Amino acid sequence: MSKLADSYDDPVRIAVIGGTGIAALHSFTQVASLKVDTPWGTPSSPISILHHPSPTSGKPIPIAFISRHGLHHEFAPHEVPNRANIAALRKIGVRTIIAFSAVGSLQEEIRPRDFVVPDQILDRSKGVRPLTFFEGGLVGHVGFGDPFDEGLAEVVRACGHSLEGEGVRLHDKGTVVCMEGPQFSTRAESNLYRSWGGSVINMSALPEAKLAREAEIAYQMICMSTDYDCWHDSEDVNVAMVMANMKANAENAKNFVGAVLDELSKEEHGELVVAKHLDGGSKFCISTAKEGRGKEAMERMDWLFGEGYFG
Ligand SMILES: CSC[C@H]1O[C@H](OP(=O)(O)O)[C@H](O)[C@@H]1O
Numbered sequence: 555m556s557k558l559a560d561s562y563d564d565p566v567r568i569a570v571i572g573g574t575g576i577a578a579l580h581s582f583t584q585v586a587s588l589k590v591d592t593p594w595g596t597p598s599s600p601i602s603i604l605h606h607p608s609p610t611s612g613k614p615i616p617i618a619f620i621s622r623h624g625l626h627h628e629f630a631p632h633e634v635p636n637r638a639n640i641a642a643l644r645k646i647g648v649r650t651i652i653a654f655s656a657v658g659s660l661q662e663e664i665r666p667r668d669f670v671v672p673d674q675i676l677d678r679s680k681g682v683r684p685l686t687f688f689e690g691g692l693v694g695h696v697g698f699g700d701p702f703d704e705g706l707a708e709v710v711r712a713c714g715h716s717l718e719g720e721g722v723r724l725h726d727k728g729t730v731v732c733m734e735g736p737q738f739s740t741r742a743e744s745n746l747y748r749s750w751g752g753s754v755i756n757m758s759a760l761p762e763a764k765l766a767r768e769a770e771i772a773y774q775m776i777c778m779s780t781d782y783d784c785w786h787d788s789e790d791v792n793v794a795m796v797m798a799n800m801k802a803n804a805e806n807a808k809n810f811v812g813a814v815l816d817e818l819s820k821e822e823h824g825e826l827v828v829a830k831h832l833d834g835g836s837k838f839c840i841s842t843a844k845e846g847r848g849k850e851a852m853e854r855m856d857w858l859f860g861e862g863y864f865g
């Protein structure tokens with residue numbers, strides 16, 4: 555067996571972040587495994603570079619894959635090195651992220667094994683996770699009114715609907731409550747989130763989505779419901795239940811990712827996947843005057859965005 559390459563020359567524009575139950579994308583050809591160290595530490599897993607044939611040109615399109623919780627699910631939600639993950643992806647050229655997440659359902663009509671393409675987030679994390687690239691002498695405030703990328707969401711929804719009838723059930727919108735964990739919610743909390751209009755709940759949408767926005771990367775999460783949390787009169791959520799539903803629906807999840815990657819690999823989405831619409835978003839969010847900027851913060855930003863990006 556030939557050794558996998560540890561570098562990849564061309565920029566990789568599209569990445570998938572795999573969550574609980576998705577530690578690898580086996581159905582694609584792996585061509586490289588990258589170890590990228592960042593000023594924010596080491597990512598949760600090596601970055602696999604996979605070749606996916608473009609359905610239009612047949613040309614292999616590189617896709618980056620990273621496992622959020624590590625190859626063996628060794629990082630708890632509050633331990634995931636989110637900054638290193640997002641920074642490493644940006645460094646190899648990524649401008650589009652499709653992130654997978656196993657979620658609890660907060661609404662009767664979102665049944666276990668249904669998919670949801672969320673359009674909003676309610677933050678119930680507790681401030682214990684490093685959550686920004688802008689600190690240590692460079693203050694920046696990016697807009698986050700719409701935490702997901704609507705252009706990507708449209709593509710994802712169309713792909714999901716194209717698989718309906720083959721077992722996929724899709725909800726086009728939803729609010730994901732991101733709780734701190736690692737313990738699951740109390741019943742009072744679960745009912746509170748329902749009264750707030752939460753659709754689904756996980757422990758990983760944040761700060762991942764915020765960091766992607768700061769890094770000017772288009773980001774869309776695909777949620778797969780695995781349980782009814784603890785508000786429902788069915789059995790309370792537990793890990794075995796989450797894993798069993800992930801496993802039972804793995805084929806659908808795989809087909810869904812495959813369809814999304816097929817679609818995003820088409821030339822017609824060339825502008826979308828390089829996230830032209832986000833270019834400069836971070837450059838113009840800086841509040842710190844040049845003379846007040848911290849040297850180390852600027853060195854980290856040079857690493858991430860390229861030297862002199864912030865002028
Ligand atoms: C194992 S249940 C809780 C766990 O599942 C979800 O993981 P991910 O979002 O990475 O798919 C949730 O966010 C928790 O981390």
Ligand SMILES: Nc1ncnc2[nH]cnc12
Nearest residue numbers: 656657658755756783791
């Ligand atoms: N009920 C739940 N709460 C938080 N994260 C989850 N991931 C899957 N099910 C979950």
